[in-house]
Every structure is written in C-alpha cells, then in structure tokens.
Amino acid sequence: MxxxxxxxxxxxxxxxxxxxxxxxxxxxxxxxxxxxxxxxxxxxxxxxxxxxxxxxxxxxxxxxxxxxxxxxxxxRSLTPRQVQEIYAVRELLQRQAALWIPLPAPDGLIEELNAIHAEHGQHIEAGFLRGVHEANDRFHLTLFGACGNDHLVQSIELYMRLSLPVRANSMANKDGLRIAHEHHRLMIEMLKGRDNWVLAQLCVDHLQPSKARYLNRVT
Structure with missing residues (x-):
C-alpha cells in the first residue's frame, strides 16, 4: 500500500x-x-x-x-514479554491516577470529556483513524490530568507511546473501537459519582482488549 x-x-x-x-x-x-x-x-x-x-x-x-x-x-516491535511488562506499568500508572481524581469531578471536566467522546465516536463511524487515535489520546490525557500530578500524567503519556505497536493492532477493529468508546462513556459516568476504585478498575480493564489481541497475534 x-x-x-x-x-x-x-x-x-x-x-x-x-x-x-x-x-x-x-x-x-x-x-x-x-x-x-x-x-x-x-x-x-x-x-x-x-x-x-x-x-x-x-x-x-x-x-x-x-x-x-x-x-x-x-x-519498534515488541516481544510478548515486553508487552506484558509495558502493560503492567500502564496498569499501575493509570490505576493510581484514577484513584487520585477528586470525585465527583467538576462539571467543566465532564463537559470537556463529553465533547472529546462525541468527536471520538464520530471518527469511529467515519473510519477516520487519525481522528480516532488523536481523540482517544486526548480523552485519556484529559481524564488522567485531573489527578493533579503532572509527573504521573507525563509517565502515562510515555507508556502510551511505548505501547503504540500494540494499540495500532486494534485500529482496524471497528467493533473493538466501539467497545473502547463505550468504556469512555462509562468513565465519564463514574466521574459523576464517588467511587474511585470502580473507576480505577475500569481504567485497567480498558487496557486489556488491545493487549490480548496483540499477544494472540504474536504468540
């Protein structure tokens, strides 16, 4: 191509x-x-x-x-062991960030995430993968940015980049993108409540499908 x-x-x-x-x-x-x-x-x-x-x-x-x-x-290519190690760190970082987000979240954050979420969904349905990728990253960095620790957010962004070969493997899977989009909606709903532990677990669970697809392909 x-x-x-x-x-x-x-x-x-x-x-x-x-x-x-x-x-x-x-x-x-x-x-x-x-x-x-x-x-x-x-x-x-x-x-x-x-x-x-x-x-x-x-x-x-x-x-x-x-x-x-x-x-x-x-x-960059990743071995199964490297994928497991990178995702172990991503899980730790994202869980901690979710636990530090003050709940219920401010209305301004909810509105900003809803706007990104709508854009993300439009790009999925249009098949505009660049838009999907950029809206997805913006959603997560905005979400985790609410934890109040810039160094933690920078580490999350670094490991998002390191996992790009894994995440790219999911871009052609429209059903998988729709599931991720639904996870984002649920994250927004959880920001309106008070249970950081449930939000944190969803943020960890959200990472698993793309990791599993990549490992199934290379092992």
Whole structure:
C-alpha cells in the first residue's frame, strides 16, 4: 500500500516527515521491524539528509522507532514479554491516577470529556483513524490530568507511546473501537459519582482488549 500524505518537494520538515511516518506505523502501513533508511526517506519526501535524520530522531523520541549503531532505524516491535511488562506499568500508572481524581469531578471536566467522546465516536463511524487515535489520546490525557500530578500524567503519556505497536493492532477493529468508546462513556459516568476504585478498575480493564489481541497475534 502506498504510504499516505506525501507532498511535493520543499513542503516537508522533520516534524511533518515524522508525522507522516507515525501515521504509517500507527495504522499498520509500516509493520513492526520494518527498516527505515535515510535514503528511502530522501526518495519519498525529497528533502535533505538532515531533515530525514532528524525525523528518525523525533520518531525515536516518541518511542515508535528504534535506532541502533550499524543497524540504522527500524519500526519498534515488541516481544510478548515486553508487552506484558509495558502493560503492567500502564496498569499501575493509570490505576493510581484514577484513584487520585477528586470525585465527583467538576462539571467543566465532564463537559470537556463529553465533547472529546462525541468527536471520538464520530471518527469511529467515519473510519477516520487519525481522528480516532488523536481523540482517544486526548480523552485519556484529559481524564488522567485531573489527578493533579503532572509527573504521573507525563509517565502515562510515555507508556502510551511505548505501547503504540500494540494499540495500532486494534485500529482496524471497528467493533473493538466501539467497545473502547463505550468504556469512555462509562468513565465519564463514574466521574459523576464517588467511587474511585470502580473507576480505577475500569481504567485497567480498558487496557486489556488491545493487549490480548496483540499477544494472540504474536504468540
């Protein structure tokens, strides 16, 4: 399949190249383990070698590309053990953040999450995967941002990025996306109550379907 979002010479910098490659990785057009050479990027985007190299640095910082001496860059792939370890940390972080959210949550937070939730659902039904991905991440970072600990939220965001190969595996599953969307609705409802433990457990349970699908595929 031809990668999406290519434009003509002179219209790219390292950030736009990184964004195009990020989209190809997230939506499965570049499979885990695929090599990304500077020469390939030069041919595709018609930019200088500096921009191609910096785009790979940006992708490495995002956690979706691995660069190794004498081997170049490859799309990050995860072993079953790595998936289990990353998700164990995600569960700890997200459970703790949910436990620290003051309940019942302010009306402003509920309204903001409802707006993101509506956008997320529209993108699912339209099949606009970039929109689904971005609305999903925005929903979770807004939700967990209410815990009041910026360092915890930054750690959650880091592990969201590290798990992108796992999460990408679920993007083509519309039924799975609808289930995730329903989980989001339930999270909003729980924010109106007072039981942080139930909210925290849902936030952990919400992680399991994409992890299970990925592990079933690679084991």
């Amino acid at each position: 031809k990668p999406a979002n290519d434009t003509q010479t002179g219209e790219h910098d390292e950030l736009s190249i990184a964004r195009a490659l990020e989209e190809d990785i997230i939506f499965g057009r570049l499979a885990p383990g695929t090599r990304l050479t500077e020469d390939t990027l030069l041919a595709r985007f018609a930019v200088t070698r500096h921009f191609a190299r910096q785009a790979l640095v940006e992708l490495e910082a995002m956690g979706i590309v691995v660069r190794e001496r004498n081997r170049g860059a490859t799309v």
